[in-house]
Amino acid sequence: MARAPDLERRVLDALWRGGEWSVRDVHLDIDPALAHTTFATVLDRLHEKGEVDREKVDGTWRYRAARSREAALAAEVGAVLARAEGAPDPLLVAFLDRVEQVDPRALDRLEALIQARRQRG
Template sequence: MRCLGELESAVMRVLWDSVEPIKVREVLLRLDTGRSLAYTTVLTVLDNLHRKGWVQRDLDGRAYRYRPTRTREEAAARSLHQVLVASGAPDVVLAHFVASVSDEQAEALRTALRERQRD
């Protein structure tokens, strides 16, 4: 999965915040980028996200409804994994990361590792 640009990330936030699949016009109305965007710009971004595998689209009449292919948390975890792999030294990066987390985050990591061992 590739990294997202600023506008792609904003569109994904709209989709993740939506309860159900939404059309381009709805995405455009909910976007808060601080600038005016054209319908065709948002359509192009959604088409690119579909091509990259970030969103799925289903035809509803003459327009598509878009929804994310994974949750925000799954996407974040995948991005973290890609950073680890790209670092060339994932064990060192993990050690630095663990040293930087709060006590609550460390406990969440311990819990996740215990659950992983049970699987």
Template sequence: MRLRTNSLGDLERAVMETLWSHGPDLSVRDVMAKLETDGDKELAYTTVMTVLDRLAKKGIAQRTRDGRAWRYTAASTREVLAATALRNTLDSVQADRRLAMMHFLDDASPSELDDLRAALAEVERRHS
């Protein structure tokens, strides 16, 4: 299944952080307990279940049957999800992609630009 990374809402992001930090194979109750211990307000079971179901339908989480319940795991790492979101955004730019990247990079800090240069050098090494 292909990841669909339309922007995640606050609760979806919190649930994904729980799956990444405390997974794999968490039940809805496991996710609820972790969210509550991480300081989030008390949530209804059905709310967490709906969010996990939505994340599974988007391909961002995976689920497996465990008796009558489901167990959830992140479908990919944070980094893969971020890269997919960036790629989807660039693919949606109808105008000049280079110009869009330039606008993005105009706000980058010196350390972010250093990270970008290092990543680009690594990719170039892999491709040559």
């Protein structure tokens, strides 16, 4: 069978939609053709990594994302930035390109955020 790329990420994407999920919920939502235990394993491993929290209710685990999607992605961006030496213009430009492409009005908000930050000093 075709090995799914990024199954973990698809599971996280589901949990990031919010609420509590049983293994069954995730299984049905993502791909009922795969085995139940596949998702049990993936969720278990995400729990070991601290990406999701869980709580046992009536003998079954309820999972929820440990961080919001924004927080998780922000951490990833932060990790990349940490490897840059300084904040070179080409990187800033690439960032603006992407942001604008994904949401043109985000540039306005970005500018407002910069100014707000400056006020606080």
